[in-house]
Amino acid sequence: MAAVYKFKPYNVGRWVIWSLFALVLLLAPLVFTSNLSTTMLAQMGIAIIACLSYNILLGQGGMLSFGHAVYTGLGSYLAIHALNAVSAGKWHIPVSLLPIVGGIAGMCFAVLLGWVTTRKSGTPFAMITLGVAELVFAMSLMFSEFFGGEAGVSGNRVAGEAFFGITFGPQIQVYYLIAAYTFVCVALMYAFTQTPLGRILNAVRDNPERVEFIGYNTQRVRYIAFIIAGFFAGIAGGLGALNFEIVTAEVVGAGRSGAYLLFTFLGGATFFFGPIIGAILMVIAFVLLSELTKAWLLYLGLIFLFMVMYAPGGIASLIMMNLRVAKFGKLRQIWTSYLGLGLTAFVMLAGAGAMIEMVYHLQLNSALGDTVKFMGATLNAKGLDSWFGCAFVMFTGLGLFELCRRQYMIEWGDIQTEIEKEIKRRETAV
Amino acid sequence: MEFFIISMLNGLSYGLLLFMLSSGLTLIFSMMGVLNFAHASFYMIGAYFGYTLSGWIGFWPALVLAPLFVGACGALFERVTLRKVHPFGHVPELLVTFGLSYVVLELVQLVWGRTAVEFAPPEILRSAAFTLINHSANGMSLVWGAAPAEACAAADAAVRVVCSPFPATRAFMMLVALLMLVSLWLLLTHTRIGLVIQAALTHPEMAESLGHNVPRVFMLVFGAGTGLAGLAGVIGGSTFVTEPAMAATVGSVIFVVVVVGGMGSLSGAFLASVLIGVIQTFAVAIDYSFLTLAKDMGWALSAATQDNSFVKLTLSQVAPILPYLFLVLILIFRPKGLLGTREG
Numbered sequence: 001m002a003a004v005y006k007f008k009p010y011n012v013g014r015w016v017i018w019s020l021f022a023l024v025l026l027l028a029p030l031v032f033t034s035n036l037s038t039t040m041l042a043q044m045g046i047a048i049i050a051c052l053s054y055n056i057l058l059g060q061g062g063m064l065s066f067g068h069a070v071y072t073g074l075g076s077y078l079a080i081h082a083l084n085a086v087s088a089g090k091w092h093i094p095v096s097l098l099p100i101v102g103g104i105a106g107m108c109f110a111v112l113l114g115w116v117t118t119r120k121s122g123t124p125f126a127m128i129t130l131g132v133a134e135l136v137f138a139m140s141l142m143f144s145e146f147f148g149g150e151a152g153v154s155g156n157r158v159a160g161e162a163f164f165g166i167t168f169g170p171q172i173q174v175y176y177l178i179a180a181y182t183f184v185c186v187a188l189m190y191a192f193t194q195t196p197l198g199r200i201l202n203a204v205r206d207n208p209e210r211v212e213f214i215g216y217n218t219q220r221v222r223y224i225a226f227i228i229a230g231f232f233a234g235i236a237g238g239l240g241a242l243n244f245e246i247v248t249a250e251v252v253g254a255g256r257s258g259a260y261l262l263f264t265f266l267g268g269a270t271f272f273f274g275p276i277i278g279a280i281l282m283v284i285a286f287v288l289l290s291e292l293t294k295a296w297l298l299y300l301g302l303i304f305l306f307m308v309m310y311a312p313g314g315i316a317s318l319i320m321m322n323l324r325v326a327k328f329g330k331l332r333q334i335w336t337s338y339l340g341l342g343l344t345a346f347v348m349l350a351g352a353g354a355m356i357e358m359v360y361h362l363q364l365n366s367a368l369g370d371t372v373k374f375m376g377a378t379l380n381a382k383g384l385d386s387w388f389g390c391a392f393v394m395f396t397g398l399g400l401f402e403l404c405r406r407q408y409m410i411e412w413g414d415i416q417t418e419i420e421k422e423i424k425r426r427e428t429a430v
Numbered sequence: 431m432e433f434f435i436i437s438m439l440n441g442l443s444y445g446l447l448l449f450m451l452s453s454g455l456t457l458i459f460s461m462m463g464v465l466n467f468a469h470a471s472f473y474m475i476g477a478y479f480g481y482t483l484s485g486w487i488g489f490w491p492a493l494v495l496a497p498l499f500v501g502a503c504g505a506l507f508e509r510v511t512l513r514k515v516h517p518f519g520h521v522p523e524l525l526v527t528f529g530l531s532y533v534v535l536e537l538v539q540l541v542w543g544r545t546a547v548e549f550a551p552p553e554i555l556r557s558a559a560f561t562l563i564n565h566s567a568n569g570m571s572l573v574w575g576a577a578p579a580e581a582c583a584a585a586d587a588a589v590r591v592v593c594s595p596f597p598a599t600r601a602f603m604m605l606v607a608l609l610m611l612v613s614l615w616l617l618l619t620h621t622r623i624g625l626v627i628q629a630a631l632t633h634p635e636m637a638e639s640l641g642h643n644v645p646r647v648f649m650l651v652f653g654a655g656t657g658l659a660g661l662a663g664v665i666g667g668s669t670f671v672t673e674p675a676m677a678a679t680v681g682s683v684i685f686v687v688v689v690v691g692g693m694g695s696l697s698g699a700f701l702a703s704v705l706i707g708v709i710q711t712f713a714v715a716i717d718y719s720f721l722t723l724a725k726d727m728g729w730a731l732s733a734a735t736q737d738n739s740f741v742k743l744t745l746s747q748v749a750p751i752l753p754y755l756f757l758v759l760i761l762i763f764r765p766k767g768l769l770g771t772r773e774g
Contacts (some may be wrong), residue, residue: 062521064521064524064525116758116761116762119761119765120761120765122520122521123459123463123465123520123524123693124689124693126465126524127465127685127686127688127689128689128757128761130682130685131682131685131686131689131753131754131757131758132754132758134682134751134754135751135754135755135757135758138750138751138754139751142743142747142748142751254678254682258528258532261525261528262529262532265525295536295540297532297535297536298532298533298536298537298540300532301529301530301532301533301536302529302533304525304528304529304532305511305526305529305530305533308515308522308525308526308529309511309514309515309526312515312518312522359540360540363539363540363541363543
């Protein structure tokens with residue numbers, strides 16, 4: 001049989017996207033040069049790895065875990081102990097490889113704990129991960145030799161021999177270490193989705209019964225995926241230990257696990273790049289939003305609720321749906337609706353936000369006086385006029401938003417049917 | 431002996447409180463397949479509503495009204511959000527309740543503040559239900575209510591008298607839980623509503639085609655389940671502390687109860703709650719570690735080993751993790767739970 005010549009073109013789009021990603025990682029600290037932004041960028045890199053590793057479970061395996069922080073956190077602990085061993089001169093590994101130590105630790109704990117958790121899937125899986133997370137967190141307060149008790153374990157990342165003058169003393173050097181790890185890990189996790197194992201994991205998520213019939217052990221597939229997710233989570237944890245130089249018990253806590261779940265979902269669990277968006281949002285929310293308003297957890301919870309109800313695919317799915325519309329050149333028909341939706345939503349949220357801020361003000365710092373500054377306006381939290389004005393703004397916004405939404409739904413439906421028709425026409429033309 | 435009896439009763443009452451919560455959770459889970467992550471949040475709302483209402487109208491009306499209020503909130507939540515995400519599958523349903531738990535926690539902190547509120551039980555429940563008097567000469571005796579001071583005071587130094595009171599709130603908690611258990615069982619097995627619920631549970635389409643409004647049944651069950659959590663909240667909040675962290679402390683334990691008892695099994699939930707309540711209460715009360723064990727056995731330990739935190743760990747310190755340890759053991763040796771029938 002003659003060898004068949006196969007023409008396989010370079011996937012130009014893929015090369016462009018990955019080069020852009022590398023470029024963004026390289027150039028970001030040159031654009032945002034302040035101290036705060038470098039720290040935030042470093043945290044974003046860590047969060048990207050953590051959220052993507054979480055998405056191996058949630059998005060690709062359909063496993064809703066409430067205990068992912070166990071693996072990032074234990075990775076952090078092992079990495080900081082390794083760092084201290086390096087500082088003491090007991091171990092001779094370069095500091096840049098310490099995240100790998102964290103990764104291996106995360107993997108080992110995933111091997112151990114995953115054996116129990118992945119025996120089930122679906123809702124029982126979620127509850128068991130919750131139980132295991134509580135177990136580890138409660139243990140962290142009991143064994144103070146390893147976990148450092150309330151104060152945590154601290155280390156100094158300037159340890160061992162400097163490699164070409166890189167001591168990891170300045171934050172920017174740590175950023176580039178994190179950026180390198182982020183790029184490699186994202187690439188590896190993307191590659192994982194393309195492997196047969198990654199594909200069968202998707203099948204296990206969608207129809208486990210059928211997968212059993214074609215001869216796979218779904219439990220084992222889940223277990224292996226869990227171990228891989230644990231490895232990447234551990235790397236994220238190790239990087240976190242190097243970045244902050246201190247590890248406290250909250251890194252294995254339920255709050256951290258909940259944040260991974262929340263933001264991975266907000267970013268979009270159904271697309272590979274969704275968790276990246278989620279991770280960036282997570283750092284912005286934790287660093288900036290928490291400074292801006294005391295009510296940020298309430299906003300976060302409400303956004304999450306609405307997202308689950310109206311856009312279960314997260315931000316990534318919204319982007320992809322609109323890209324599809326744009327691809328067929330229909331975005332022009334609908335942009336006015338978007339403008340209307342945006343404006344009315346802004347009015348509505350401004351009214352609601354002002355009321356929430358006033359309530360928080362009354363509850364938390366009423367000693368500081370009755371005035372609340374909100375978006376440039378000064379409101380009197382105890383004055384009837386402010387409350388009435390805010391309610392008026394909110395309900396006006398709500399009414400107009402509803403009108404816009406109805407118009408938008410009609411247009412959106414029309415466009416979708418047009419696109420379906422177009423696709424059918426192209427298929428028959430071929 | 432009196433230590434054993436009082437601890438046993440404390441454990442039982444705590445277990446029954448857990449059952450009040452886990453029964454609602456199990457009921458909702460077995461009917462709708464929804465794991466209500468915010469169940470403990472409804473428990474917390476119940477406690478806070480009870481606190482506010484008892485300030486206005488007294489404890490006993492609040493005990494009735496607060497659960498109704500919480501149940502109405504639960505039904506509303508089901509109607510507005512859960513029903514919308516029901517077609518998307520179980521994971522979004524779980525996520526919606528997860529988001530709700532965040533929102534509820536924030537709202538509670540917003541309305542009632544971040545520190546604990548003083549939610550005291552009414553006068554009649556503040557004293558002891560009964561007191562066990564262990565008299566080293568006369569043996570053990572039981573006195574209803576608080577024991578008079580002279581009964582607890584030793585007449586002379588040679589006689590040792592120990593009075594162990596059992597709080598009335600805990601007795602009341604047991605009473606309510608048992609009443610609830612019986613009425614729930616009667617409702618499910620002996621009434622028409624119970625029959626419809628059971629039918630909607632196993633054959634939703636058939637029940638629907640027979641003319642029953644299955645979504646409304648779901649809504650009512652959700653409301654009833656959260657209402658039970660609210661009832662537990664009023665009682666639990668007045669017995670223990672009413673604070674924003676109360677949902678988190680009890681929340682994960684009731685999930686453990688539901689898994690250990692077997693998903694969707696009401697009797698399993700009962701058994702598991704009582705078991706976990708008793709185990710945890712006893713563990714808290716016992717100050718025993720490997721170190722004391724080694725001393726009792728006459729083993730000599732080196733100074734370094736004696737200083738090890740694992741060896742020094744007392745059983746009372748381990749108590750918080752016992753339920754989770756129990757969960758892991760059950761999953762390894764009996765994956766479907768104590769009385770569960772389905773696996774996975």
